[in-house]
């Protein structure tokens with residue numbers, strides 16, 4: 001997909017603490033001109049072997065920050081806020097998506113282009129500020145599924161990630177469904193979540209699993225937080241303090257899931273539907289005093305029985321994909337890639 005995708009900008013003013021793009025690329029967005037982007041589309045069309053008329057992405061660190069910036073250059077230069085969109089969208093942020101809408105229209109009207117998809121992550125709390133943009137995106141640029149990243153449902157971990165609450169997700173979902181219906185398209189949102197982020201308790205993961213179950217989601221691939229260079233969450237992970245507030249000896253402490261068992265447990269909550277995780281989840285639920293969640297009911301998380309061979313369970317997507325994929329992409333290694341933990345024996 002990378003061969004047919006185009007970077008339209010650099011930088012991100014989101015400031016999510018587990019990500020270091022703001023440190024690498026800057027908080028002030030650097031935009032390419034529309035002419036330069038259209039020229040690259042034509043170059044792909046004319047010179048890249050295998051091009052079938054589908055541009056797989058017009059994006060960047062975040063899909064919808066193109067030509068969005070602070071209303072005042074002077075304020076922007078002096079501003080020390082780590083995010084323009086957290087804890088809420090700053091009053092000084094110009095949230096006008098019209099340049100992006102214009103770019104999408106010009107891109108899909110280029111000769112030889114049949115479809116332009118948007119695959120970069122969307123900042124949905126920003127997108128809901130422009131329903132016209134959501135309509136444009138949903139009507140023309142979603143290939144059946146749109147990946148978005150609420151990252152969690154609980155306020156505790158979300159406040160350590162500097163991510164918006166689930167209210168923004170619900171508002172975006174309502175717009176997504178409204179405009180999909182208007183366009184006559186059957187399309188779905190795929191929400192992504194992170195397990196074991198600093199500030200996440202076992203109860204937070206249990207509540208996330210209950211949300212997933214009640215909303216009918218079964219995560220196939222999941223991410224466990226892994227401390228990486230330059231990310232603010234890494235400072236929380238190592239220091240046990242919250243650097244988003246003034247750090248003192250007695251300031252807020254942040255606990256992180258450390259050690260193999262707790263990290264596996266947090267990931268297991270995200271994959272509550274996998275029988276291989278049921279023994280660990282049952283044990284944890286009992287010790288948390290939530291044995292009531294063990295059972296076969298709709299509101300319960302794991303059944304009381306254990307199938308004889310847990311390896312028999314595979315999600316339909318994984319079952320089919322394993323047959324085609326080369327060895328280095330098969331189940332155990334794929335998990336290693338996403339979690340940083342060794343494959344299960």
Ligand code: SF4
Nearest residue numbers: 070079084090092093
């Ligand atoms: S004043 Fe607001 S919009 Fe401007 S740079 Fe600071 S946080 Fe961003």
